[in-house]
Amino acid sequence: MSELRKDPVSGRWVIIAPERATRPADFQFQPPSARAGFCPFCEGNEDKTPPEIAAFRAGGSRANGPGWRVRAVPNKFPVLRVEASPDNRGVGTYDCMNGLGAHEIIVNNPRHCVSLSEMEPAEIEEALWMCRERLTDLKRDSRLTYGLLFQNVGAEAGSTLEHSHFQLIVLPVVPIAVERELDGAARFHGYRGRCLFCDLIRQELADCARIVDDEGNFVVFAPYASRFPFEMWILPKMHASHFEDMTRIQAEELSHVLRKALRSMETALRRPPYNLVVHTMPLNQGNVPHYHWHIEVLPRVIEVAGFEWGADFYINPVAPESAAAFMRGESGE
Amino acid sequence: MSELRKDPVSGRWVIIAPERATRPADFQFQPPSARAGFCPFCEGNEDKTPPEIAAFRAGGSRANGPGWRVRAVPNKFPVLRVEASPDNRGVGTYDCMNGLGAHEIIVNNPRHCVSLSEMEPAEIEEALWMCRERLTDLKRDSRLTYGLLFQNVGAEAGSTLEHSHFQLIVLPVVPIAVERELDGAARFHGYRGRCLFCDLIRQELADCARIVDDEGNFVVFAPYASRFPFEMWILPKMHASHFEDMTRIQAEELSHVLRKALRSMETALRRPPYNLVVHTMPLNQGNVPHYHWHIEVLPRVIEVAGFEWGADFYINPVAPESAAAFMRGESGE
Numbered sequence: 206m207s208e209l210r211k212d213p214v215s216g217r218w219v220i221i222a223p224e225r226a227t228r229p230a231d232f233q234f235q236p237p238s239a240r241a242g243f244c245p246f247c248e249g250n251e252d253k254t255p256p257e258i259a260a261f262r263a264g265g266s267r268a269n270g271p272g273w274r275v276r277a278v279p280n281k282f283p284v285l286r287v288e289a290s291p292d293n294r295g296v297g298t299y300d301c302m303n304g305l306g307a308h309e310i311i312v313n314n315p316r317h318c319v320s321l322s323e324m325e326p327a328e329i330e331e332a333l334w335m336c337r338e339r340l341t342d343l344k345r346d347s348r349l350t351y352g353l354l355f356q357n358v359g360a361e362a363g364s365t366l367e368h369s370h371f372q373l374i375v376l377p378v379v380p381i382a383v384e385r386e387l388d389g390a391a392r393f394h395g396y397r398g399r400c401l402f403c404d405l406i407r408q409e410l411a412d413c414a415r416i417v418d419d420e421g422n423f424v425v426f427a428p429y430a431s432r433f434p435f436e437m438w439i440l441p442k443m444h445a446s447h448f449e450d451m452t453r454i455q456a457e458e459l460s461h462v463l464r465k466a467l468r469s470m471e472t473a474l475r476r477p478p479y480n481l482v483v484h485t486m487p488l489n490q491g492n493v494p495h496y497h498w499h500i501e502v503l504p505r506v507i508e509v510a511g512f513e514w515g516a517d518f519y520i521n522p523v524a525p526e527s528a529a530a531f532m533r534g535e536s537g538e
Numbered sequence: 539m540s541e542l543r544k545d546p547v548s549g550r551w552v553i554i555a556p557e558r559a560t561r562p563a564d565f566q567f568q569p570p571s572a573r574a575g576f577c578p579f580c581e582g583n584e585d586k587t588p589p590e591i592a593a594f595r596a597g598g599s600r601a602n603g604p605g606w607r608v609r610a611v612p613n614k615f616p617v618l619r620v621e622a623s624p625d626n627r628g629v630g631t632y633d634c635m636n637g638l639g640a641h642e643i644i645v646n647n648p649r650h651c652v653s654l655s656e657m658e659p660a661e662i663e664e665a666l667w668m669c670r671e672r673l674t675d676l677k678r679d680s681r682l683t684y685g686l687l688f689q690n691v692g693a694e695a696g697s698t699l700e701h702s703h704f705q706l707i708v709l710p711v712v713p714i715a716v717e718r719e720l721d722g723a724a725r726f727h728g729y730r731g732r733c734l735f736c737d738l739i740r741q742e743l744a745d746c747a748r749i750v751d752d753e754g755n756f757v758v759f760a761p762y763a764s765r766f767p768f769e770m771w772i773l774p775k776m777h778a779s780h781f782e783d784m785t786r787i788q789a790e791e792l793s794h795v796l797r798k799a800l801r802s803m804e805t806a807l808r809r810p811p812y813n814l815v816v817h818t819m820p821l822n823q824g825n826v827p828h829y830h831w832h833i834e835v836l837p838r839v840i841e842v843a844g845f846e847w848g849a850d851f852y853i854n855p856v857a858p859e860s861a862a863a864f865m866r867g868e869s870g871e
Contacts, residue, residue: 209711211633217714220617220637284540284553284853297741298734299762304540304553353851355844363843372844378542380849381550401631408630429632482848503847510696511688511705514836515815516713518686520617 212430213401214389215382219430219519246368248315254278258309259338261331274328275335276312283308284374291348291377307343307375311335318369320358320476322467329460330453336371336483337456340449343375344488351376351383351487354448359478362505379487386484387496394495400444402497405429414526417469417533422455423462427525427532434507434523435470435477435532439463439500448485448498463500469532470504478505545763546734547722548715552763552852579701581648587611591642592671594664607661608668609645616641617707624681624710640676640708644668651702653691653809655800662793663786669704669816670789673782676708677821684709684716684820687781692811695838712820719817720829727828733777735830747859750802750866755788756795760858760865767840767856768803768810768865772796772833781818781831796833802865803837811838 208221245253251269259277266272285306293302313332314324321329340352352375357364379387393401409415409426417437418425425439439462441455451459470479485498513519541554578586584602592610599605618639626635646665647657654662673685685708690697712720726734742748742759750770751758758772772795774788784792803812818831846852 208637209635209709213631213633215714218709218711286540296762297745298546298737299741300544300546302542304542353845353849355848357843361841363841374845374849376542376551376849376851378551380851381548382848382850385850404631408632412630429629480844480847482844484848501848503844508694508696509842510690511813511815511836512686512707514813515688515715515817515834516686516707516709517715517718518709518713 210430212428213393213405214386216385216389217430217432217517217519219432219521221431221521221524244317244366244368246310246312246366246370247317248273251276254310254312255281259335259342261335271315273315275314275331277335277339278310278312280308280310280372285376287346287349302377305348305377307349307373309339309373309375311339311371311373313369313371317367319367320467320471321356321369321481322464322471324369324464326457326460326464329464330456332371333451333456333459333463334453336373337449337451339373340485340488343373344449347489348377349375350489351379352485353380353383354483354485356481357478358481359476359505362478362480364478375488383484383487387486390495390497391493400495400497402440402499403444406440406442415529417529418462418466420462420465421458423459425462425466427529429525431521431523431525431528432519433503433505434521435474435504435528436521436525437466437470437502437532439466439502440497441499444494444497446486446490446492446496446498448483450492466502466532469534470502473528473531474504474506479503480505543763545761546726546738547719549718549722550763550765550850550852552765552854554764554854554857577650577699577701579643579645579699579703580650581606584609587643587645588614592668592675594668604648606648608647608664610668610672611643611645613641613643613705618709620679620682635710638681638710640682640706642672642706642708644672644704644706646702646704650700652700653800653804654689654702654814655797655804657702657797659790659793659797662797663789665704666784666789666792666796667786669706670782670784672706673818673821676706677782680822681710682708683822684712685818686713686716687816687818689814690811691814692809692838695811695813697811708821716817716820720819723828723830724826733828733830735773735832736777739773739775748862750862751795751799753795753798754791756792758795758799760862762858764854764856764858764861765852766836766838767854768807768837768861769854769858770799770803770835770865772799772835773830774832777827777830779819779823779825779829779831781816783825799835799865802867803835806861806864807837807839812836813838 211218248271257278260273261275263272285304287307289303289305291302291305390401415427428438480503482501544551581604590611593606594608596605618637620640622636622638624635624638723734748760755775761771813836815834
């Protein structure tokens, strides 16, 4: 029988309907033939992007030339710009403001990798550290409210450039998906005096069924109310509101955990397209006891249709317990 | 410059970034080659679906045989079942219940049409009337809380069977997307004493820029904060909370308006895949002054990626004003 499960953070229900799928292996990806062609993100092609904002480089190498390990550049076609003035205004019943913000690209590696999983842990660590640096820098502009870090991997996940990169879209408002998480977490904390995410980590570690990995300061699990087959969340075990408050030691730990988690998922599903999103506190707010930053990995292996768009309700044909077992390397159901 | 716009109903912001697209025609669909094969929804194949729940039939024709005009059948692979007992329970921090509900198919027409736009208005009227009958019938089961009517048209919109049909998923909880609309609308009404949707209709009719059609008791417009290029909302002008309270005359009017709106969109975009969703009040609640049922049509012409999944924030490269002008038959920008 199918089961309805409620995500305690967002309040969203999902239908876990495993009888609709036979085995997790049914979701394995059939990769399209490799795309060839010129890549503006590869080392040596620095003049094909807008001038770099920041880079970690070999001593003696020059900005906008080779010799970098991670490179942050403005998006060539930004959806938002820091030069805009917000000019927040009403239009009858509607609200409107100009496209103030920032849209940056963090090129994770000079080599042409597609997924972070192909990089060495030390390289991933530097990419994460650059994300942290960019958030910390943009935080100084008090007009900017939220920095959303994400990755699209694979054309079916919305990627237009294959070379592994983070996008950072910095917004003058808190996106509603995060606002809902903040609200849900604040309500829980108001009532019980504990962080909801800390509670979830404790319950998942005690239960084990949905754990994908548990290593040092980080835990990876398939969330109880996973929207998508093989969805994974990665959380620091110690309470922390802001991704950009991560220490270098934590970044190093995270690079190992993230690589292993992505490799598990990519082995299980044969390198499917996926989206990776960092959920953290708004830039202009301090630490709070109720919000806990985390990474969400969303494999794009099923079509989203009218029910999902119309209801924000999801039908997930793979129980997260099966997905976690499969990603731990245990055989599918 | 791009613009941030807030949807007053859901509170969701979108980025209207028209400089990223050149012309609305850029979103025209390249249809895949026609799929052939057997269709279980065509007249004569009644034994290939579960036994019918209801049908509008020619006098003398027999259930589960030919002679029908519209036919409601259970989904062969239902995600929810009326036989389940809800058994709502806590699992540590989580909430869970069994998959109680219903999952029905309304086959709109005995002929093999793909979109409602290919049907005659009188046929669309009967399909809408059957949707209304099914909702009215399911309402008698007090355990059922919400009936979500939707259509997936085209494989890229999640359709697995091409033959035009509605799906009706009946849930034991109100989906969060609708709950957010109800909350937003109740807040607006609490503050101003008016229906938010009635206000929007008044403003759109006065402004004209986003109107796609205005006929009799119905209005069609591209919403101010459209998530997707060429998104359309269809609303009754007279305040009404429940789709299923529609009169036969309104169903007749709606059939003409819906057909024309879909044809406009399909001409503009060369028959793209789309989702169509009916948002109405929960089954177990009476009429309210703040909620106004409506239809949302969501063409699936752009990829949804990490930003949208992670933030519930959308980047729409077509201003709704251009989309509406294009659908009214005026040349693109």
